[in-house]
Every structure is written in C-alpha cells, then in structure tokens.
Amino acid sequence: MATAKREHWGSTWGFIMAAAGSAIGLGNVWRFPYITGMNGGGAFVLVYLGCILLIGLPVMLAEFAMGRASQSDPIGAFKHFSPGSELISKCFSGVGLVLAALIAAFSHNFGLASIVALVSAAVWKWGFAVAGFFCSLVAMLILSYYAVIGGWILIYSWESFSGGLSFTGTAEAENLFVNIATNGWISTIGMLAYMLICGFVCFFGVKKGVELASKIMMPVLFVLILVLVVRSLTLPGANAGVQFFLAPDFNNLSVKGVLEALGHAFYSLSLGMGILITYGSYLPRDRNIFTSSLFVVLCDTLLAILAGLAIFPAVFAMGMSPEQGPSLLFKVLPCTFNSMPGSLGWLWNGMFFILMSLAALTSGISLLECGVSTLTQHTKLQRRPAVIILTVSISLVALLSAFGAASWKYLMPLKNVMERVLGSVKGSFLDELDYICSNWILPLDGLIIALFVGWVWGASKGAKELYTVRQGKDNYNDAKFLRKVFAQNISVTVWTYFVRFIAPLLVLLTFLFSAGIIKF
Numbered sequence: 001m002a003t004a005k006r007e008h009w010g011s012t013w014g015f016i017m018a019a020a021g022s023a024i025g026l027g028n029v030w031r032f033p034y035i036t037g038m039n040g041g042g043a044f045v046l047v048y049l050g051c052i053l054l055i056g057l058p059v060m061l062a063e064f065a066m067g068r069a070s071q072s073d074p075i076g077a078f079k080h081f082s083p084g085s086e087l088i089s090k091c092f093s094g095v096g097l098v099l100a101a102l103i104a105a106f107s108h109n110f111g112l113a114s115i116v117a118l119v120s121a122a123v124w125k126w127g128f129a130v131a132g133f134f135c136s137l138v139a140m141l142i143l144s145y146y147a148v149i150g151g152w153i154l155i156y157s158w159e160s161f162s163g164g165l166s167f168t169g170t171a172e173a174e175n176l177f178v179n180i181a182t183n184g185w186i187s188t189i190g191m192l193a194y195m196l197i198c199g200f201v202c203f204f205g206v207k208k209g210v211e212l213a214s215k216i217m218m219p220v221l222f223v224l225i226l227v228l229v230v231r232s233l234t235l236p237g238a239n240a241g242v243q244f245f246l247a248p249d250f251n252n253l254s255v256k257g258v259l260e261a262l263g264h265a266f267y268s269l270s271l272g273m274g275i276l277i278t279y280g281s282y283l284p285r286d287r288n289i290f291t292s293s294l295f296v297v298l299c300d301t302l303l304a305i306l307a308g309l310a311i312f313p314a315v316f317a318m319g320m321s322p323e324q325g326p327s328l329l330f331k332v333l334p335c336t337f338n339s340m341p342g343s344l345g346w347l348w349n350g351m352f353f354i355l356m357s358l359a360a361l362t363s364g365i366s367l368l369e370c371g372v373s374t375l376t377q378h379t380k381l382q383r384r385p386a387v388i389i390l391t392v393s394i395s396l397v398a399l400l401s402a403f404g405a406a407s408w409k410y411l412m413p414l415k416n417v418m419e420r421v422l423g424s425v426k427g428s429f430l431d432e433l434d435y436i437c438s439n440w441i442l443p444l445d446g447l448i449i450a451l452f453v454g455w456v457w458g459a460s461k462g463a464k465e466l467y468t469v470r471q472g473k474d475n476y477n478d479a480k481f482l483r484k485v486f487a488q489n490i491s492v493t494v495w496t497y498f499v500r501f502i503a504p505l506l507v508l509l510t511f512l513f514s515a516g517i518i519k520f
C-alpha cells in the first residue's frame, strides 16, 4: 500500500522550509512590492495581512489537513474523503452540464462548452477525484511556463557575474531582455537548466531531496535579502522609496485594490494546486499543522515586505521609476544596482538574481513534487523513473512557452484553438497561460478545496487533523496542556466557520473579479 511506504519529512523545520519555499517565489518579489506601492502602501499591507488570515490561512490549513489525513497525493486525497458524497458529485456534474448547454446556447463558444461538458461527464464518472486530477495537471501546466521564467533568471544570474549586466541605461537593459526572451533557443537552455535542477532535487526523495534543498536554500535566500535591504536602505534618498512602498494612504485603496490583495494572497501562498495537499501528506501524525502553517505564512509575508524594502529605496534613490513584473526585474533593477555608489553593481545584481533563482527553484520543486507524488501513487512507477519521465515531458511542453514567450510566430495553430475557446487572445502564449492559470484556475481550485473540506469531508473532521496530542508528552492533568487545548478549541471553531463560509465566499468573489466577470 502506498500509505505504508509513504516517505515523511525528517523534521518540522524541514517541512516549514519546504512549504515556505513553495510559497516564496516570483510573486513575492516582482508583484507584491509593486501592487503595494500602487494601492496605498501600508494601507494595502494591512488589507493583505487581513486577506492572508481570512482566506490564505484557512485554505492552507484545509490543504494540509487533507494531505495529512489521507496520506495521499491530490487525486488520492479527494478520493479518500469522497465515499458518501456520490449524490453531491452527481449534482455538481448536472449543474456543469446545464452550464455547458447555456454557454453553447448563449455565447456560441462551443470550445469552452465542450470543455465544461467533458469535465462534468468526468465528475459524473469519477466523482471528486477529478478535482484532484485537475490540481496535479494544473501544477504541471504552471511548471511548464514557470520553468521558462525561472530559466531567464538563471541566465541573468550567470550574466551578472560574467559582466553581461554592466549597463546603466534602460535601453541596453531592454535590448538584453528582448534578446533573451524572444530567442526560443536561449530560453530553452535556461528552461532546461531550471528543470534539471528541480528534477535533480526531486530525484533524491522527500527527505534527502526536497527537504534538504529547502533547508539550505531558504536560509541563504533570507540572508541575501537582508544584505540587500541594508544596502538599499542606507543609500542617500532611500526614504522616498520607503514612503512609496509603505506610507499608508487609505485614499489610494480601492475595492479593486482589496480584491487584488485577496487574489495575491492566494497566489503567493501557492494555494489551490494540491501542492500543499502533497506536502501535508508527507507530515507524520505527531506534528502540529496549525503552528507550522502560521510560520509558513509569516515567512512568505516577511519575505514579500523585505523584497519591497530591498527594491524601492534603491530604485527611488537612483532616480529610476518603479515598474511592475518583468520590467522591474529584468530592466529597472540591473540598472539600479549598477548605478549604486561603489562599482559593486555586479555583486548586488549577482546577489539579487541568485536570491530570485532560489525563490523560483523552490517553487518549481514543489510543483514537480506534486506531479511525482501523483504519478508514483497511481501507476507502478517508482520515484526515480517518475521524476525522469515528468522532467522530460514537462520540458517538452515548456518548449511552447520558450518559443511562445514573445510572439505567436511558431504557434499559430495553437493560437487558433485558444481563440476559439477564449474568444480573443491578447498577450503571448506565456502571458495567456499565466493569466488563465493564476486568474481562473487557481481560485477555482481553491474554491473547490474549501467547499470540499468544509462541506463534503466535514470541517469538524478536518479540524481534528489540525492538532495532535503528542503521545507521552501531552497530559490531560497538566494545567498548561489544558490551556493549550482551550486555545485550540477556540481556533478550531473559528477555522470551521471560516473554511465553510468566509473563505469560499471571498474566494468566489476573487474568482469573479480576477476572471473579469464582476468589475469595479
């Protein structure tokens, strides 16, 4: 049985580092600081913290609880708790079929209608296990484009030490980025290097691979960001950047900003993809999930704030303009670091891109591990062949993003298919894939997980999984222990309420907003 053979984390610290590694990624460094600056600074940070606590933490706990209780990958976890819910899944399937008919009748979008009908039919046949399959599939799909961006970051790390990033003008920065991003072959080399590292780590298993790598990479990442924060904050004129990033301005905070905070909380914690179900399934029974999750959330938020403090004071002090996404990372920051006094631009750039490489790699490792766990559990494959098969096949799919990062030149047939399903296609293949996964699929999966845990598995059963009495250590006659039990009871009640009502409602709202169905 897979359950008996399942490998476990060696320590709680290792588990926290691995889960934090998954959460801390590109979103913390290139998205959070910018949307904070644009949406009222400190006011946005306060709202973001609220979102993390209102939906991030409850859904994270739900995923960990599902994984630990079932000791399974996402498909196995959904299957494990499904008995008795056949009627509910058949109702879902019926609603899906009606929805497919409505889409076909009113929008004439037969591509989308067929997809919805197909998924509904699958739910009719396999029940909620389809949701688990969907989680693992999406994780692989996300990895296929995350690997291309991760590859660019590895190339930039190399360039910073070999003198390739020594420019101070944004025109040269633009040139270099265009040369890399529009050249499918260069992107492929970076992507393959990234996939090989992820595959190498997963090859060695949970304890000797993922856990060991995270325990080394994450502390290095924190040390690097702290050095950069100190350098950035001690520059003359740094204050303007701190003001832009953190000064609370409630006038600049709109409803749109609040929903953006909700969406980002979700993306940043790597929720809705079954990764945390997988990581939870490697947890032994005697670990307290609640405290570990709090640590993960804390690390993720702390790193996002430190990233802002490393970036904006330097950008403002050097007279550059803050931008979002790839421009900030690949164009503005190299010029900023090179303009800093002391001619050490190569060192600051090198440190920054190594830090980014570590952040991107630990997230990629978690995505690959989700697939490995699924493949080894539902086929006869052992871990090592499974890692090799997945690394090779995801790299092949990633070629689409490597060659379709800048234009559709090589992918016209795919564009036609996507236009049929999506109506219109605005960005490149990579942009579109990122948009669909982050704005549609992740919140949708998260909604399914929260509803499933809250209503199908049952929040009270889930809650039991969050705390564990440590055999021989906890004692019901001990006053300190009883106080702990009391505090746990309260937090369990709060969690139950959140996972059943508040989280699904807020996730639904975020989903409708980020998918463009409601607008503010």
Ligand code: PFF
Binding pocket: 022, 023, 024, 025, 026, 027, 028, 139, 142, 267, 268, 269, 270, 271, 273, 275, 363, 364, 367
């Ligand atoms: N949490 C990552 C970030 O903040 O960049 C993004 C991410 C990584 C999302 C891995 C999903 C994932 F599976």
